[in-house]
Amino acid sequence: MPAPHSRILGTGHYVPERVLTNQELEAKVDTSDEWIVTRTGIHERRIAAEGETTSDMASAAATRALEAAGLAATDLDLIVIATVTPDMQLPSTACFVQSKIGARRDCPSFDIAAACAGFIYGLDLADKFVRTGAAKNVLVVGVELLSRVMNWDDRTTCVLFGDGAGAAIVGASDGERGLLSTHLYADGGFTQSLQIPGGGSAEPPTASTVAEGRHTVHMIGKDIFKAAVKNLSSASKTALEQNGIAADDVDWVVPHQANLRILGGVSDRVGIPLDRFYLNLERYGNTSSASIPIALDEGVRKGDIKPGQTLLMCALGGGVAWGSAAMRF
Ligand code: UT7
Numbered sequence: 072m073p074a075p076h077s078r079i080l081g082t083g084h085y086v087p088e089r090v091l092t093n094q095e096l097e098a099k100v101d102t103s104d105e106w107i108v109t110r111t112g113i114h115e116r117r118i119a120a121e122g123e124t125t126s127d128m129a130s131a132a133a134t135r136a137l138e139a140a141g142l143a144a145t146d147l148d149l150i151v152i153a154t155v156t157p158d159m160q161l162p163s164t165a166c167f168v169q170s171k172i173g174a175r176r177d178c179p180s181f182d183i184a185a186a187c188a189g190f191i192y193g194l195d196l197a198d199k200f201v202r203t204g205a206a207k208n209v210l211v212v213g214v215e216l217l218s219r220v221m222n223w224d225d226r227t228t229c230v231l232f233g234d235g236a237g238a239a240i241v242g243a244s245d246g247e248r249g250l251l252s253t254h255l256y257a258d259g260g261f262t263q264s265l266q267i268p269g270g271g272s273a274e275p276p277t278a279s280t281v282a283e284g285r286h287t288v289h290m291i292g293k294d295i296f297k298a299a300v301k302n303l304s305s306a307s308k309t310a311l312e313q314n315g316i317a318a319d320d321v322d323w324v325v326p327h328q329a330n331l332r333i334l335g336g337v338s339d340r341v342g343i344p345l346d347r348f349y350l351n352l353e354r355y356g357n358t359s360s361a362s363i364p365i366a367l368d369e370g371v372r373k374g375d376i377k378p379g380q381t382l383l384m385c386a387l388g389g390g391v392a393w394g395s396a397a398m399r400f
Contacts, residue, residue: 077201078244079400080142080208082368083135085128086117086235086355093230100226107230112331116233116356118218124158125236126167129214132236132364133172139371140240142208144172147240149206150180151196153189153360155267155389156216157182168212186265187327187388188255189213189360190237191396194384195253197241212238213360220267222287231329232288233356237364248379250398251314254306257392264294265389299333299387304340306395307385311341314397318342320381323370327386328352328362337385349376359388376400 092115093104107113119128129152137144152165165180174180185192190213200206214236221229241250269285270276280286303326311318321343326334328350338345349370358365363384370376382400387393 076244076249077198077241078249080240080242081136081140082239082371083132083139084237084365084368085131087119089118090115091118096230102226102230112352113356114353117235119216119234125154125156125214125216126158126164126171128236129168129212130171132238133210133212136238136240144174146208147174147178147210149200149209150178151193151211152182153193153213154182154215155184155186156220185392186390187359188386188392188394190363191384191386191394192255194396195255198250201241201243207242209241211241212236213364215359215361220287222284228288228290231357233358235355235358235361235365237361237368239364248399252310253396254309255394257390261298261391264291296333298391300336302387302393303337303385306393307341307383310383310395310397316381321383322380323376324348324383325363325367329357
């Protein structure tokens with residue numbers, strides 16, 4: 072008997088109400104709407120309200136995904152939260168989410184840190200739990216509250232990122248629909264290129280780490296840009312080759328959305344026109360691990376992404392860590 076494969080049973084997302092436009096950023100740092108739009112494709116992003124937490128956003132997205140799947144929180148038997156902006160270092164954000172959504176008190180719950188690739192890493196994990204029978208219904212959330220780890224005086228980073236959460240419930244598939252493959256990669260040679268250097272055991276928080284902005288995102292944008300075009304293209308091609316899918320047969324690429332120019336490079340290399348990339352970065356900026364599940368859920372709710380369509384996902388972020396996923400949605 073073939074091993075049961077998994078599929079996405081339901082999706083949900085949440086973005087904070089507050090919209091921060093490029094024009095507002097022009098008043099804060101030496102930048103322009105024109106620079107941001109032409110270099111990145113971003114027009115605006117969402118910013119969490121004061122007091123709103125990563126687990127609040129994750130719980131809202133998770134509750135919507137459960138509704139879409141027709142399941143109760145008590146039906147979950149694994150909770151995986153992909154984030155680099157947890158509520159706290161300890162305990163995991165997943166434990167807060169378990170409590171907030173009313174999942175079972177014995178439901179295993181943990182975080183994974185694969186930066187912008189976190190949702191694909193989470194899907195891979197969920198698939199393996201479902202295939203082995205270790206779990207039946209897995210909640211995977213990509214969630215980031217990046218506005219709290221921005222240096223709002225650094226124009227090279229603060230114009231790029233936004234807050235939000237996207238969720239998927241992964242369970243067993245009984246038919247043709249389901250995850251076809253996941254491919255995960257990481258290259259620790261790039262650890263210097265994208266970091267929040269302070270606050271961990273390497274640089275515990277002190278008055279001077281705070282004064283020097285060590286608790287905010289530091290990025291060498293060009294390094295990440297080049298790594299992204301190269302690795303997103305190769306991981307995408309690997310996914311297509313492994314499954315015998317022609318570029319023309321992909322209905323939608325649902326990519327991590329950091330920069331429209333990166334995706335243009337991937338489109339050229341993989342041979343899938345950019346109009347088949349499901350994009351929303353103009354409205355949300357780079358929401359790291361949340362960008363794929365937010366776009367996926369928007370596509371599903373708008374009726375653009377339909378059951379049975381062939382989807383390709385790809386993401387790369389800090390680490391660098393990257394990956395791809397192919398599915399018959
Ligand atoms: O989610 C995964 C992680 N992140 C990414 O994937 C991001 C990858 N990197 C990128 O998207 C791009 O590298 C950036 C959008 C971050 C930067 O674009 P770029 O074309 O690589 O610009 P650059 O860093 O080479 O900077 C070009 C110029 C510089 O000025 P000079 O040195 O040429 O005078 C920057 O100082 O643009 C300047 N600049 C800005 N100007 C206006 C940098 N940021 C800004 C800004 N507004 N916000």
